[in-house]
Amino acid sequence: MSKKVLIIGAVALGPKAACRFKRLEPDSSVIMIDESEIISYGGCGIPYYISGDVSDARELQSTTFHMVRDPKFFQEAKGVEVLTRTRALQIDRAARKVLVQNVDTGEKKTLDYDKLVLATGSRPRKIPLPGSQLENVFTVSGLEEAVRIKETITKGAVGKAVVVGAGFIGLEMAEALTDLWGIETTVIEIAPQLLPGFVSQDMAAMVEQVMHDNDITCLTEEKVVEITGNGRVETVTTDKRKIQADLVIMAVGVQPNSELALEAGLQVSDTGAIVVDKYLRTSDPHIYAGGDCVEIENLVTGKPGYFPLGSMANRQGRVIGTNLAGGTDTFPGAVGSFVIKIFDHGVSGTGLSFESASKHGFDAIRAFVVQFDKSHFYPEKDLIILELCVEKNTGRVLGLQGLSTNGDSLKGRIDAVGVILPQKPTTKDISNLELAYSPPFNSAMDALNNLGHTAENIMLGRNVGIGPAEFARLWENRDKKDVLFLDCRDVENALEFLEKYPEKWRNIANESLEANLAKVPEAETIVLVCNTGGRSYESQLKLRKHGKDNTLNVYGGMKLLKKWGIDI
Template sequence: MSQHVVVIGAVALGPKAAARFKRMEPGSSVTMIDREELISYGGCGIPYFVSGDISDSRALRSTSFHMVRDEAFFRDTKGVDVLTGVEALEIDRSARVVHARRLNDQTPLRLPYDKLVLAMGSTPRRLGLPGETLGGVRHVANLHDAERIRDAVAKGRVKKAVVVGAGFIGLEMAEALTDMWGVETSVVEIAPQILPRVVGPVLARMALRHLRSKGVRFHLGESVREFTGNEAGRVCGVRTDASRLEADLVIVAAGVIPNAGLARASGLDVSARGGIVVNARLQTSDARIYAGGDCVELRHLITGDPFYLPMGSLANRQGRVIGTNLAGGAAQFEGAQGSFVVKLFDKTVAGSGLTLETARTCGFDALSVLIVQPDRAHFYPTREAMTLELVFERGTRRILGIFGFGSAGDALVGRVDAVAAMLRYRPVIDDLSNLEMAYSPPFASAMDIVNSLGNLADNVLAGRNAVLGPDEFERLWNNGNGERPYFLDCREEADARQLVACAGERWHNIPQGRIRERLDEIPRDRPVVVVCNTGARSYEALVTLKESGLEDVASVQGGLAALGSLGAAP
């Protein structure tokens, strides 16, 4: 029997669900509505349109075969009726009717349904601060916002910009303004690091240092108090609790809020965080109504707890699940774990799962290790350092998360994705040590960096390696002689000579291969901190020192490569 499906929302999940359903039930009908005129676009591409990497906004609305996804496209190629400029007002669940209106003339519409899909997305978080309605203060909610920002910048009306928020969108917009247009850009973030709750502090500092080297200015740990305007009613500055910043443009990227008001008003279950509650089939508390994308709350695959993750990739995959189930299927979307990647000029930050801080907050007895290794064989002429951090549980050895910082290529993302694919199956460290990876010198090392990462975690848990994070090294070094550690550089003399000369008498060099014959030079009444380029030789030096009877010895994770990326080298 044919049925009529109504879809509220036509950006990501809605079109995917509608098209999937029509392919499975060609004889049924679908009506999709959206309050905006522009539909079915790649919202995650907005920063790259603003930057100029994507020259025409229509590219974000086009298929791979260059057809613009508008009302005619959906009608003619997908068999889906689309009504743009239409706002849903009420869901009458007992009568199974959506009451709506046309925004241009307020004409009421009555849309009966057999099944209903809520794909209403999210709304940028407003700060509720003085001056937030001034001209030039933008919240990037849709493609129209992006076009207005791009137009102002391209016409030379923006010399200085302030971005509020150092999450994904905030950093991508800061890059877009700085890199292509040369706009003097400052980022204000209330947290003490960029990408808060997304990566740990060490990788965040590495990324921050890189962004600053590209000219982006940061005000971390500061709260915005107001946006100041000129006589023309346009923004001219931002005042925080510590700074006053000039601005011709302000982009507020302080997160988003799920659009769940319509669901709540119709009596559907909505979580305390504001997301629509759905089951694994993406049904709401009303079995005839499905929901997904930015307006729903999901199950975290590692903790099992509900969480909120607004991402276009999730919305598309959920749309297929919903489309299948609308046609009587039994597809399930079990949850997510927060896999991400963000491009920051010519570097990349990627990750999946729980950070160390989040894991501990969730009750895990968690540890983390960090490694630096070339992204391909060490003898291959073109190679770059890659930094990976692994979060794992002490007793069970279960892997909880992986995060990385490296060049803006596919190598880092490939490693993170390989581990991300395992996380839902509760992998342990041994699985990572023995993970089979494709190998050829132009692409990887024979002992891949993810294998080495698992081996490092295993050695730490077994007590064979005592590690010191690069941030902990920085604290010890800057503490002067308070804790009086003996800093031992175990690289070859030619490699260590410059640092020995610069760091003075606090820095000692004994090559790793000569430690046994020079043990009498190393004090036994002080902590010993061993350093090499990446942490590999310093681990072997640590084994030698412990064998000789020294107990208070630690190897610096990631070595001087990590310290350099962090800006913490002596």
């Protein structure tokens, strides 16, 4: 028996659900409505349209065979009717009707449904800020606004820009403004780090160093209090300074569009997201919802989570399309895997960061590995930095993050762990993770395997050390403490520091340590350093064997410290 399906929202989840359902039930009817004129586009591609990597906005709407996904395309190619510039005003669940209004004419009418899909998405979070209505103050709410931003830039009147918010969109937009257009850009973040809630503080410091190396100023723990200008933005005022700006991008996160569901009496969580079951049904069995407007289970914490990610909306759309046709497909939840491009670096993660794990009540530790992404003898290779977050007593892996100039190589490793996170893997699972091997692609003992080994050694108390933040504090206070730094590399690597800091920096190569135990300096604390933390760990074991338990190994070594931004 044919059905009438109505879908509210036509960007990501809506079109996927509509097309999947029509393939399964071609005799049923589907109507999609959306407030905007532009529909079915890749929103995650907006920063690359702004930057010029994507030259035409229509490319974000195009299929792989270069057809624009507009209402005509959906009608003719998919058998789906689309009403653009149409706003849903009210859901009558008892009668299964939705009152809609044409945005341009104000005309109202009622649409019937057998099944309803809420694909209402999210909207940029707005903060009550004086001056936010000035010209050239934008959010990144959709492709139409992205076109206006790019038009503003191409007029040549933007020399300085401020991005408020250092999440994914904020950093990607900052790169877009700087890289191609050469706009002097400042990022302001109220939290104490970039990418708050997504990466650890140490990983965020490395991201900030990448931004700094590309001439972007990042101001953390700073609050914007006012935007001023004579009709058009001229100045952004924070609680610490004034910054000149010709353009402002507000990127302070998103919030779910759930008002329509709430007014209809559907269950909505305290966070404002629509509550759905594993079949993506709302509290009304005739209404489905997915994408940025819903809350699903965080498969690491077991608690409700909010994951406004485009890839997830598309996968959920397929589940809903199947179930509209009578299927029983499920979407169990997510671990929150992500990857973003920051200039020539990729930043990626899955699960919980160290700080997030602590907030969720886990007693967590973390381990760092700095290693080439390919075999060390292969001529073309990049360093990959990985940080594993682990539950201390059980060894359960809670999350993984990384940074590398080879983003594809990094993403592959993050994905390898992300897919097993729901099964609650331990460090031993990471140590023994089977990965395809060939020198042009990785090492025989992959960086992930070594990361598992490192985490195990830290858990068992064999590898006792410090991360870059702790090293920075020790280094800054080195003259006030009884601490010495023992360089476990060859003398050629250590020479510069021996000459600069003869009172604090010493050198005994790890391979000759056993023969030179008498030369090991006396101090309350000896900090062991090498390039990546491996040789210094071996030195720690040797010194411990001879009764010296006052050592700290620098996790990730000098390469991690340099990436973190420490200038010794």
